[in-house]
Amino acid sequence: MINKIKRRSFIETSAKGMAAVGLATGAQLTSAKVNTLQKLFIHHVYFWLKKPVTGEVKAKFEKALKELVTIETIIDYHLGVPAGTSRDVIDASYSYSLLVTFKNKEDQDIYQPHPKHQKFIADCQDLWEKVVVYDSVSI
């Protein structure tokens, strides 16, 4: 028990970012499922690139996305493409999906004017024909 407490203290001290979003410590990982997303600010962006989307365009855009998600206030991210699913309700017409999570709206407000975000827009805005953003906070 003392070991668990010591360990917990170590984790909370050394990984403030994860502790802040409620990630379970090792001692709590006996549960099969841990909900770490629910309290976060979810920023999901879908990009429709201008056709033709050449290999060169993909390489440039993916490199830019990977640089973008190094912005400090981002907790976690997913850089995606359509999954190949197909049903009436599914929109699989987009080229790229960018999902990023923030601790709260204030951290997202730091991301928006961040030089890396502004560079991403400046470098890539000519590549896309449409962008749709959905921001969500917990119910």
Next chain:
Amino acid sequence: MINKIKRRSFIETSAKGMAAVGLATGAQLTSAKVNTLQKLFIHHVYFWLKKPVTGEVKAKFEKALKELVTIETIIDYHLGVPAGTSRDVIDASYSYSLLVTFKNKEDQDIYQPHPKHQKFIADCQDLWEKVVVYDSVSI
């Protein structure tokens, strides 16, 4: 070091779901940021409920969402509403957002016909006027 190895083994054995998605063990949490989303299958659904969205409708829908996300193959989820942000590219017209993550497409394929998912659709489909789904896999 032996303690770290033992602990890691314990975590990987007792929390297969989290280990499977690459969640860092306690020993690895010295890094400020851990990317756990990137390898996952992202299923993001936006619901536009029929107006007026009364308190009674909200209560019914939120209860149904909370039951839906107990489906076993879901790794993590976010039940959301528009975050109050406003820019040209932002669509804040939806009523609810449901973000769920799966280990892979196969786990999402278990979710789709799952009795709890079918019950959710049967109980709630009269509440919405539009649903848009975006499925994404890693680049």
